[in-house]
Amino acid sequence: MNTQRSEGNEGGAGGAPLRGQANTPAATQGVPRRFRNWVIFWTIMVWVVLELLTYPKTVPITSGFSAVIKGFFSASVGDYPAWLMILIAVGCFAGGVVGLVRRSKAVTFNVLLLVEGVVFVVWGVLAGGGLGGWSAGVNEISYNWAIQTVAVVLGGVTVWFWAAGNPERAELTTWNTHQVWKLYRGNWQGMVGLTILVVFIAMALLAPFLADHGLLDPNAQIKDPHTGQLYGPYHPPTAYYYNWFGTDQVGQSVLAQFIWSARISLMVGLLAAFMSTVLGAGIGIAAGFYGGWQGEAWMRLTDAFLVIPWLPLAMVLAAAWGQNYYMIIIIIGITSWPGTARVVRSDVLRVRELSFIERAKAIGSKNGHIMSKHVLPNVMPLIFANLVLVVAIAILSETTLSFLGLGDPLNFSWGTMLHYAWVNGAAGLPAWWYLLPPGIAIILVVLAFTFIGTAYDEVLDPKLRKREESTGESRFAARGEPAVAVAGGAGLGGGAAVFTPGQQTDDAMPDFNKPAGGSIGRPEGGGWVGGHIQDDEKGGE
Amino acid sequence: MAQATKAKPASDKKPVERIEHEGLLDVRGLTTYFKLGVGDVRAVQDVSFTLKPGESLGLAGESGCGKTTAALSLLKLLPENGRIVSGEILFDGKNLAKRTEYGMSKIRWKEISIIFQGAMNALNPVKETGKQIAEPIQLHEGLSEKTAMVRVRELFDLVGINPKRVMDFPHQLSGGMRQRAMIAMALACNPKLVIGDEPTTALDVMVQAQILELIGRLRRELDLSFILISHDLSVMAETCDKGVVMYAGEVVESGTTADIFNDAQHPYTKQLIRSFPNIHEKREMVRSIKGDPPNLINPPAGCYFCPRCDERVPECETEHFGLTEVATGHFVRCVHARPKGV
Numbered sequence: 035m036n037t038q039r040s041e042g043n044e045g046g047a048g049g050a051p052l053r054g055q056a057n058t059p060a061a062t063q064g065v066p067r068r069f070r071n072w073v074i075f076w077t078i079m080v081w082v083v084l085e086l087l088t089y090p091k092t093v094p095i096t097s098g099f100s101a102v103i104k105g106f107f108s109a110s111v112g113d114y115p116a117w118l119m120i121l122i123a124v125g126c127f128a129g130g131v132v133g134l135v136r137r138s139k140a141v142t143f144n145v146l147l148l149v150e151g152v153v154f155v156v157w158g159v160l161a162g163g164g165l166g167g168w169s170a171g172v173n174e175i176s177y178n179w180a181i182q183t184v185a186v187v188l189g190g191v192t193v194w195f196w197a198a199g200n201p202e203r204a205e206l207t208t209w210n211t212h213q214v215w216k217l218y219r220g221n222w223q224g225m226v227g228l229t230i231l232v233v234f235i236a237m238a239l240l241a242p243f244l245a246d247h248g249l250l251d252p253n254a255q256i257k258d259p260h261t262g263q264l265y266g267p268y269h270p271p272t273a274y275y276y277n278w279f280g281t282d283q284v285g286q287s288v289l290a291q292f293i294w295s296a297r298i299s300l301m302v303g304l305l306a307a308f309m310s311t312v313l314g315a316g317i318g319i320a321a322g323f324y325g326g327w328q329g330e331a332w333m334r335l336t337d338a339f340l341v342i343p344w345l346p347l348a349m350v351l352a353a354a355w356g357q358n359y360y361m362i363i364i365i366i367g368i369t370s371w372p373g374t375a376r377v378v379r380s381d382v383l384r385v386r387e388l389s390f391i392e393r394a395k396a397i398g399s400k401n402g403h404i405m406s407k408h409v410l411p412n413v414m415p416l417i418f419a420n421l422v423l424v425v426a427i428a429i430l431s432e433t434t435l436s437f438l439g440l441g442d443p444l445n446f447s448w449g450t451m452l453h454y455a456w457v458n459g460a461a462g463l464p465a466w467w468y469l470l471p472p473g474i475a476i477i478l479v480v481l482a483f484t485f486i487g488t489a490y491d492e493v494l495d496p497k498l499r500k501r502e503e504s505t506g507e508s509r510f511a512a513r514g515e516p517a518v519a520v521a522g523g524a525g526l527g528g529g530a531a532v533f534t535p536g537q538q539t540d541d542a543m544p545d546f547n548k549p550a551g552g553s554i555g556r557p558e559g560g561g562w563v564g565g566h567i568q569d570d571e572k573g574g575e
Numbered sequence: 576m577a578q579a580t581k582a583k584p585a586s587d588k589k590p591v592e593r594i595e596h597e598g599l600l601d602v603r604g605l606t607t608y609f610k611l612g613v614g615d616v617r618a619v620q621d622v623s624f625t626l627k628p629g630e631s632l633g634l635a636g637e638s639g640c641g642k643t644t645a646a647l648s649l650l651k652l653l654p655e656n657g658r659i660v661s662g663e664i665l666f667d668g669k670n671l672a673k674r675t676e677y678g679m680s681k682i683r684w685k686e687i688s689i690i691f692q693g694a695m696n697a698l699n700p701v702k703e704t705g706k707q708i709a710e711p712i713q714l715h716e717g718l719s720e721k722t723a724m725v726r727v728r729e730l731f732d733l734v735g736i737n738p739k740r741v742m743d744f745p746h747q748l749s750g751g752m753r754q755r756a757m758i759a760m761a762l763a764c765n766p767k768l769v770i771g772d773e774p775t776t777a778l779d780v781m782v783q784a785q786i787l788e789l790i791g792r793l794r795r796e797l798d799l800s801f802i803l804i805s806h807d808l809s810v811m812a813e814t815c816d817k818g819v820v821m822y823a824g825e826v827v828e829s830g831t832t833a834d835i836f837n838d839a840q841h842p843y844t845k846q847l848i849r850s851f852p853n854i855h856e857k858r859e860m861v862r863s864i865k866g867d868p869p870n871l872i873n874p875p876a877g878c879y880f881c882p883r884c885d886e887r888v889p890e891c892e893t894e895h896f897g898l899t900e901v902a903t904g905h906f907v908r909c910v911h912a913r914p915k916g917v
Contacts, residue, residue, distance in 0.1 A: 136719065202742045206742075388696060389691065389692075389693060389696040389697045390696065390697050390698055390699040390700075390707075392691075392697075393691050393697045393698075394699075394710070395652075396650070396652050396683065396689065396691075397683070397684055397710055397711045397714060398680045398683055398684065398711070398714055398715065399710065399714060407702065408699050408702070411699075411701040411702060412699070412700070412701055414701075
């Protein structure tokens with residue numbers, strides 16, 4: 035990732051960067067270089083993921099390379115529900131209008147937000163216009179691909195201009211990512227988990243290219259094009275690609291089911307966990323922060339949900355609300371939050387007693403402000419770590435519901451596969467090739483999320499960290515000044531080479547990427563040694 | 576600033592009658608109790624003092640003697656089980672003891688602010704220091720964060736921190752800088768009175784001296800009134816014009832700092848002075864005061880200090896004495912106290 039790359043440069047510069055001189059104005063317009071890379075990297079990532087997610091199921095891999103490429107760029111608006119687009123559009127409009135009304139200096143950023151809102155509205159209208167109904171993907175208009183691209187690129191540009199308005203904040207964002215990644219990389223559990231997860235996510239995203247969606251059709255049987263062999267029911271695995279995992283009771287490819295199931299299993303798991311965490315964190319913070327009857331009320335509600343056996347409740351809800359995977363997400367979301375709420379509450383009880391909360395109250399801050407600005411950031415690491423662990427639980431819950439036959443009958447998930455295998459007697463045959471792949475996949479993914487959750491917890495909580503990672507000199511010491519390496523690198527950057535006191539440069543933010551040859555060319559008057567001292571504690575004490 | 580027009584015209588509110596009183600702050604008979612299951616803890620009893628504009632006052636005494644409670648009572652920041660039982664807190668023509676929570680929120684920070692005990696903990700570790708200092712400005716003056724940050728930079732400069740470090744997190748600042756940041760926060764809304772609750776306690780002696788010097792300089796520059804709460808008499812001697820020595824929730828001696836140090840009358844004050852090393856006079860062992868302060872739920876009938884006192888007489892066991900003015904402005908609560916020249 036780009037964070038790695040920048041670190042490489044830092045190392046290449048030869049030693050810890052020294053602090054530059056202190057005359058640079060603190061507020062400089064300009065996107066920090068590392069953030070620039072960050073924006074470019076994530077814009078491309080998001081674009082690729084969205085394109086892959088929305089790749090039309092109807093274009094199969096067997097139709098040839100050119101068809102695949104054409105499919106990739108054709109009607110790629112997939113399964114976005116309309117409310118998502120409306121939400122994003124409204125959010126963009128609100129942000130832009132608020133920014134403009136408050137006369138924020140970042141005018142470009144706010145205007146771009148408004149434009150982004152317009153793009154989303156146009157997208158929604160175009161996507162849903164044809165057949166009526168606001169569900170993008172109903173209508174296959176080939177330039178939907180273009181609109182999606184425009185939306186993503188515009189999003190990237192908007193973030194870019196946000197960074198130009200808030201260079202310090204932007205720098206902080208990238209720095210945090212960078213630091214967390216550096217610590218995370220050293221954790222073998224985390225890396226194992228991440229590797230497994232990346233494999234499965236890649237499989238899910240690339241599903242249209244890995245397996246023909248047509249093979250999931252109830253009547254589709256697989257036939258080897260070379261030998262002309264037709265694979266009947268419960269055929270054991272052979273070397274033929276679609277028969278790698280054998281066939282099921284009607285002669286369908288288990289491999290194709292397996293690949294397409296990854297999408298539903300992962301998506302349901304992630305979204306349900308997200309919903310459950312938002313609910314749990316909100317209720318946990320409220321329960322912990324308000325003492326007295328309000329806290330008690332929230333806690334009794336949590337207890338009530340905790341003591342209701344979730345599986346019967348989920349089954350009743352699934353039976354009552356219908357069986358599609360959005361309902362499954364909501365059902366898992368509203369039945370699995372109490373654990374999160376309890377964990378978050380316990381941490382909020384600790385944070386609430388810290389003296390800065392008392393100080394905030396003394397200043398006269400409102401409860402809402404204290405909860406969102408002081409309590410939430412302090413329990414955020416816990417919420418994140420918990421989220422990852424809840425994903426594992428949510429995937430298992432989805433599997434359980436599907437296995438019991440309460441899943442979405444129109445889409446395959448690993449749980450649904452196990453359900454069909456079970457009811458059709460695969461276990462008695464024994465058709466191991468039908469049972470093992472989904473079972474092992476579930477175990478691996480749940481294990482991966484648990485590993486990641488544990489590792490993330492360790493990374494964020496220094497007390498759990500096994501060994502102290504040296505992060506080098508605090509970059510904050512260099513805040514606002516160009517970093518100057520002792521042994522200048524190849525002199526590629528050299529932004530600080532001609533640097534006079536008071537001069538405003540683009541690179542006023544600390545920039546470790548730049549192997550600066552500046553230390554040699556630094557003018558005498560620059561006096562970075564003086565700045566060095568001044569930075570620690572202002573002189574004259 | 577520009578937001579001044581936002582404030583409601585004064586004519587909207589019903590005119591508040593200005594109470595005439597001495598000085599900027601006049602505390603008369605302040606009594607604060609904490610409600611506990613077993614009974615009321617008489618944390619502060621009948622404390623009175625006055626403070627003129629620009630003057631500084633030290634509240635001294637050992638831990639648990641009610642210094643901090645007295646100061647928090649001034650701002651009505653007591654914990655839920657604490658309440659002001661009686662007394663008047665007259666500040667700038669207003670009686671704070673009778674104000675509602677809403678009324679106090681207009682006073683806090685804009686008129687009276689506080690430097691909290693333990694700057695390490697009074698800053699949120701996951702929020703930029705500057706933004707935390709901007710909070711009271713945004714809240715009380717209705718400024719945007721951007722405008723407030725300009726002010727924060729000025730404040731950082733004022734308290735001697737490099738203004739470029741406003742976006743630093745608290746852990747990136749040294750202990751002294753954090754304390755400076757807390758002072759900056761106290762000064763954020765240009766208050767008339769600042770209360771320093773043990774502002775130097777957790778710091779080493781060098782930084783302590785710097786912080787005291789800073790407080791002294793700021794007081795002169797900004798014409799602040801200052802109340803210093805400290806268990807350290809030497810800190811009080813260095814910084815304050817007036818001193819109040821408290822014991823078991825009561826004022827045992829009050830007067831100018833010179834009165835208290837050069838002419839201490841109360842045995843507790845004398846012992847307290849003796850318990851600090853003196854670098855000017857002949858070397859003497861530092862002596863601690865034996866015993867513990869009395870239980871404030873059921874205080875003894877006589878003088879509270881009696882069991883620990885080395886000058887006690889039989890009356891001390893039974894009689895609770897009032898304050899005697901031994902010299903102009905110098906009050907002592909002791910059986911031995913006699914007005915000078917009488």
